[in-house]
Amino acid sequence: MDPRNYSLDIHEPDFLDYSDWYIDDRMEPTSTPEDxxxxxxxxxxxxxxxxxxxxxxxxxxxxxxxxxxxxxxxxxxxxxxxxxxxxxxxxxxxxxxxxxxxxxxxxxxxxxxxxxxxxxxxxxxxxxxxxxxxxxxxxxxxxxxxxxxxxxxxxxxxxxxxxxxxxxxxxxxxxxxxxxxxxxxxxxxxxxxxxxxxxxxxxxxxxxxxxxxxxxxxxxxxxxxxxxxxxxxxxxxxxxxxxxxxNSPRNSVSTDQLxxxxxxxxxxxxxxxxxxxxxxxxxxxxxxxxxxxVSIYQFALLLVVYAVPTLxxxxxxxxxxxxxxxxxxxxxxxxxxxxxxxxxxxxxxxxxxxxxxxxxxxxxxxxxxxxxxxxxxxxxxxxxxxxxxxxxxxxxxHIRPSHSAIVYWMSFTSYQAAFICLGLLIxxxxxFTCFLLFTFLIVVPLLQGHKLLVFRVLENMWPFWLTLILVVLIQYLLARFLFLQKGGKHLDITNRRSLYIFTYLLFTFNVLIGVIAGVWRVVFTALYNIVHFCRLDLSLINRGAEFLDPGYRCYSSFLEVEASQSNPVMKAFCFLILQSQCSGRSCSDNGKSVEEGIQLVSDHQNAKTTKSKRALARWFLMYTLLNNPSLVNCRRSATDVITNGELKGSSKLSTDSFVKSELCEKAQSDPV
Structure with a gap:
């Protein structure tokens, strides 16, 4: 019998409908992309x-x-x-x-x-x-x-x-x-x-x-x-x-008294x-x-629309x-x-x-x-x-701009937005993980009347936890009533023999307590750094290595540039000096106008100041020049400027004119 004369006609049973195997095919789409x-x-x-x-x-x-x-x-x-x-x-x-x-x-x-x-x-x-x-x-x-x-x-x-x-x-x-x-x-x-x-x-x-x-x-x-x-x-x-x-003196109140x-x-x-x-x-x-x-709004919106519609x-x-x-x-x-x-x-x-x-x-x-x-x-x-x-x-x-400071100053706004987006994601x-654990381990069992998993763990290990709590309480009570006594104005350590004995006996318990404290340290440090991740003014690492933190280094460079190049006190003096130069008066009148300008008198020509007020104005000028970080780098040292009571160079200027020339040079590089 030739098998080629026969054709196998195999029909699949009617109950095998492959379209029923997929639940997604029965779901109607919530929205039509075509629309x-x-x-x-x-x-x-x-x-x-x-x-x-x-x-x-x-x-x-x-x-x-x-x-x-x-x-x-x-x-x-x-x-x-x-x-x-x-x-x-x-x-x-x-x-x-x-x-x-x-x-x-x-x-x-x-x-x-x-x-x-x-x-x-x-x-x-x-x-x-x-x-x-x-x-x-x-x-x-x-x-x-x-x-x-x-x-x-x-x-x-x-x-x-x-x-x-x-x-x-x-x-x-x-x-x-x-x-x-x-x-x-x-x-x-x-x-x-x-x-x-x-x-x-x-x-x-x-x-x-x-x-x-x-x-x-x-x-x-x-x-x-x-x-x-x-x-x-x-x-x-x-x-x-x-x-x-x-400024009027203020009575400083201690924080403990509040x-x-x-x-x-x-x-x-x-x-x-x-x-x-x-x-x-x-x-x-x-x-x-x-x-x-804006970055908080945009990233929070992205987090919400990416997950909530799917859920x-x-x-x-x-x-x-x-x-x-x-x-x-x-x-x-x-x-x-x-x-x-x-x-x-x-x-x-x-x-x-x-x-x-x-x-x-x-x-x-x-x-x-x-x-x-x-x-x-x-x-x-x-x-x-x-x-x-x-x-x-x-x-x-020293507060002075540098190459890296300029680069970080340019990137300050961008770094702030990027750190906020990363901090929000973390x-x-x-x-979300903490809320899930708290909800499904504590809240949902309480609402449904089930026994909590946390209570089950405590029920099985309650002798261990109770012992550790008692050890901690015993140490605090001994330190309060036995090891410390007030001798005069200060507390002194007494009963040192008992202190040494309890330190030795409680060593093993303190090791276990230290493990729990170490876990809490890791958790608290992680939560603290996660919450403060978006802040550039705080370093997330130790003080000695804080400049390895790019965020804090960007912030410190930003402060350096702002304090050295955009100081209102420096610009106020530069403005007063430039204003006096443009008034068309002689050099002596200009110097007097600069000194009187410290007192911010509106009419410099008719102002009549006494010697005490002029001395006070001179002192204010000297104090500002000495303590202004924007002008420290522009001042020349006394050995380079004065030789035998005279200024170096062919032209002999007065002290007021010398200060004025320095400030005007600074003003030309950073115009008001």
């Missing part, structure tokens, strides 16, 4: 960026031609137009709100570059081989796109404010239209794109309001605007008045930044604070077949399938609550640490400006 991605804005993103880039370039060219280059850099291209600086980071007369808003917009753009599939709006669906190159290009494109928004404020003219208004209106209106027309996205969460763009829209809205106000007030009468610049001479002289003002309520109030005030009269936060710190808040889908997609899966692992929650289904959904909801609680606690800790840092920033800057380096760095050191993992 989310089908939205097309009336203004495409590539067209918007093309127009915005062209307008920004045109605005930058107009600003460059409107401002002569010789005002910004002497002898550069014979006064030809050049690139305008965006922000006066070391100056106190720049609009800090504009700088903070633009940096907030720039950080939101950075989040889009890192997370989106299309880093550049001009390039759609780039290949994987060149995607990283386009991301690098995008990291340069967005700073260049928003560069004119800062340069318009740096010019401080009607044209600059007009161009700034047009640019901010353009960016804000088109971004708002795109978010309103297409608020949904198919990635992670449907409203993630809209929620992510909220800080950017708020910053652009602020710029759209503040630039027209500056244009209307023409920059002259705009001193009452919030976060606006004040004239340099006004701020510096006000700061100098407060420094030279005689009540509990006073201690709590003092602790709360140490975490709340209250503006102080005569002190303005540096522009770099305002920008860092704004970027830090909700898992809870909605749980079916009764989950009981078979659990029985396969030897877990039997209940005899009823519906009850098992409810228990599993309840547990998933508990996990979701723990996750959201961990995100909220992490953000709260980060914000509190950020506020505490702002209080310490002011205290450290004030200490360095009066030359008290030992209070800040715990050692005496805190989220640790706090």
């Amino acid at each position: 989310v991605t089908s939205c097309n804005s009336s203004i495409p993103g590539d067209l918007y960026h093309l127009c915005a880039a062209g307008v920004s370039l045109l605005a930058l060219v107009l600003l460059s031609f409107s401002v002569k280059r010789r005002r910004l850099c002497l002898g550069c291209c014979a006064g030809a137009p050049g690139l305008l600086h965006p922000v006066g980071f070391l100056e106190h007369d720049y609009h800090r709100g504009i700088a903070a808003s633009v940096f907030g917009v720039l950080f939101c753009s950075l989040c889009a570059v890192v997370l989106d599939d299309d880093p550049l709006p001009f390039i759609r669906n780039p290949p994987k081989e060149t995607k990283e190159y386009w991301k690098i290009t995008a990291l340069l494109y967005y700073p260049a796109l928003y560069y004119p928004l800062l340069a318009c404020a740096a010019v401080k003219s009607k044209l600059g404010y007009l161009l700034g208004s047009l640019l901010s209106w353009l960016h804000c209106s088109i971004s708002l239209c795109q978010d309103v027309e297409c608020p949904l996205t198919a990635k992670w969460y449907k409203y993630y794109s809209l929620l992510r763009s909220l800080p950017q829209l708020l910053s652009l809205a602020f710029l759209s309001l503040i630039y027209p106000l500056l244009l209307l007030r023409n920059g002259e009468t705009s001193r009452n605007l919030p976060w606006h610049r004040c004239p340099a001479n006004q701020y510096y002289t006000d700061y100098l008045k407060i420094i030279l003002k005689k 009540s509990l309520r006073s201690r709590i109030e003092r602790l709360m005030r140490s975490y709340i930044y209250v503006p102080m009269k005569g002190f303005r936060i540096p522009t770099k710190l305002v920008i860092s604070l704004t970027v830090a808040i 909700e889908k898992m809870r909605a997609g749980v079916q009764e077949q989950i009981s078979y899966v659990l029985e396969g692992f030897g877990v039997n929650l209940s005899e009823s399938r519906s009850e098992v289904l409810n228990i599993v959904k309840y547990y998933i909801w508990v996990v979701e609550v723990c996750y959201v609680s961990a995100v909220a606690v992490s953000c709260s800790f980060t914000l509190s640490m950020l506020m505490r840092s702002m209080v310490l920033h002011r205290e450290n800057l004030q200490a360095l400006r009066r030359g008290d380096t030992q209070k800040v760095f715990n050692l005496k050191r 805190q989220q993992v640790v706090f």
Whole structure:
């Protein structure tokens, strides 16, 4: 029989339906990606960026031609137009709100570059081989796109404010239209794109309001605007008045004498930044604070939308077949399938609550640490400006800029944002794990009336734990009543023979107690460093090796540059001396004007000071020059300057003229 004459007709039984093997095929999708991605804005993103880039370039060219280059850099291209600086980071007369808003917009753009599939709006669906190159290009494109928004404020003219208004209106209106027309996205969460763009829209809205106000007030009468610049001479002289003002003596109260309520109030005030009269936060710190808040919002939003929608889908997609899966692992929650289904959904909801609680606690800790840092920033800057380096760095050191200090000063804001994002991620993992353990080991068993696992461990090992507790109590009682006795004003060690005996007998118990103390040390150190990870003003390692910590080294370099290059006292004296030189009087009158300027008299010509007041003014000048870290490096030593009572060199200047020349040289390198 030839087998080729027969054909095997094998049919699969009807009960074998392979589509039933997969539970996911029965689940209906919660959202249709086609509906989310089908939205097309009336203004495409590539067209918007093309127009915005062209307008920004045109605005930058107009600003460059409107401002002569010789005002910004002497002898550069014979006064030809050049690139305008965006922000006066070391100056106190720049609009800090504009700088903070633009940096907030720039950080939101950075989040889009890192997370989106299309880093550049001009390039759609780039290949994987060149995607990283386009991301690098995008990291340069967005700073260049928003560069004119800062340069318009740096010019401080009607044209600059007009161009700034047009640019901010353009960016804000088109971004708002795109978010309103297409608020949904198919990635992670449907409203993630809209929620992510909220800080950017708020910053652009602020710029759209503040630039027209500056244009209307023409920059002259705009001193009452919030976060606006004040004239340099006004701020510096006000700061100098407060420094030279005689402070009233205060009765120092010991911390031990304070009540509990006073201690709590003092602790709360140490975490709340209250503006102080005569002190303005540096522009770099305002920008860092704004970027830090935006980074907290963006990273917390990313943590929430990445996990919470997934947990909700898992809870909605749980079916009764989950009981078979659990029985396969030897877990039997209940005899009823519906009850098992409810228990599993309840547990998933508990996990979701723990996750959201961990995100909220992490953000709260980060914000509190950020506020505490702002209080310490002011205290450290004030200490360095009066030359008290030992209070800040715990050692005496010279405050002078260096190559590494300049690099770290440039990176301070970026380091702060990066450390906050990393700190939030680490805190989220640790706090989420702690909440899960606490919930499923203590809270859930208590609610369901089950016996706690912790109580089971204590029940089995209670003699051991009780013995250790008794040993610790015995040692404290012996130290309190037997080993220490008051002899006069101080406590002295007595009964040394008994002390030696108990030290030997309790050695083995103290070893076990030391193991428990070591575990607590590791846990407490880890939690402390995790909570304080976002703070750059604290080193997470020992004092001797604190400069190996890149975060603390960045912060100390930032303080050095700010204290040496942006000291209001130094700039106040430079301003007074330059003002006296420009008054057109003789050298002797100029020297007298500088001395009388310490007392900040408004009318220098009609001021008649007595000898005692002039002597006091001379002493104030000498004290400020000696204790000002910004001027220490500019002073020459006495051996190099004076020889036989005369100054070296062909020209013989008076002492006042010599001091004046030094300060004017310093002022030319760092103009007010």
